[in-house]
Amino acid sequence: MNEYLKVFDQYYKQTGIEQRDFIHANGYWHEVFHCWIIERTDSEWRIYLQLRSKNKKDYPNQFDITAAGHILASETVEDGVRELEEEVGINVRFSQLISLGVIPYSIDNEKIKDYEFANVFIYELRGGIEQFTLQREELDGIYSVDLNQFILLATSKIKKIEVSGYKYINEKRHYETKQIGLEQMSTLPESYLLEFIPRMKQKLIEAT
Numbered sequence: 001m002n003e004y005l006k007v008f009d010q011y012y013k014q015t016g017i018e019q020r021d022f023i024h025a026n027g028y029w030h031e032v033f034h035c036w037i038i039e040r041t042d043s044e045w046r047i048y049l050q051l052r053s054k055n056k057k058d059y060p061n062q063f064d065i066t067a068a069g070h071i072l073a074s075e076t077v078e079d080g081v082r083e084l085e086e087e088v089g090i091n092v093r094f095s096q097l098i099s100l101g102v103i104p105y106s107i108d109n110e111k112i113k114d115y116e117f118a119n120v121f122i123y124e125l126r127g128g129i130e131q132f133t134l135q136r137e138e139l140d141g142i143y144s145v146d147l148n149q150f151i152l153l154a155t156s157k158i159k160k161i162e163v164s165g166y167k168y169i170n171e172k173r174h175y176e177t178k179q180i181g182l183e184q185m186s187t188l189p190e191s192y193l194l195e196f197i198p199r200m201k202q203k204l205i206e207a208t
Contacts, residue, residue, distance in 0.1 A: 005023055010104075033118075035122070048132075049142070122203065
């Protein structure tokens with residue numbers, strides 16, 4: 001099924017509507033919804049990363065934003081909240097999300113020309129990792145990491161971080177703790193992370 005997305009110029013002004021595959025093939029700007037789920041445990045914050053399915057066409061078996069997806073031509077940014085329920089089984093209202101604004105970024109290589117205006121949000125979870133129900137067509141697992149460690153990795157201060165969670169192996173959950181680096185997060189270019197990190201830190205400061 002072909003998805004149709006709004007097309008924008010570099011100033012975020014809509015210029016038309018095109019098929020998703022055509023947009024990615026030609027490097028047209030379009031809208032996406034990003035929601036990072038965080039959770040306070042004792043005195044620390046943790047941030048959740050999804051593990052993309054090994055069967056995905058783009059970036060298989062890579063760690064990514066907790067829940068994300070394209071905003072269809074028929075949708076508004078508010079409709080993007082559906083991604084949380086669809087991908088990770090977390091049912092929330094749009095008003096419960098904390099907006100970090102729009103972060104434009106691009107990934108341009110031999111496989112894809114992805115020029116996105118990311119509408120970025122955070123959501124504070126309560127209850128731990130067992131609150132998640134994964135969309136198995138899209139995700140193979142869900143993990144969390146100490147937020148300070150994630151920030152150090154994202155800003156290239158350290159090379160590896162320890163993530164804890166589970167992935168599905170033969171449709172059974174396999175719980176584990178392991179080390180990953182930025183090479184396992186190729187969906188997130190440095191330009192995006194360097195915008196996302198200070199915006200998130202500011203919102204957490206304001207919330208305390």
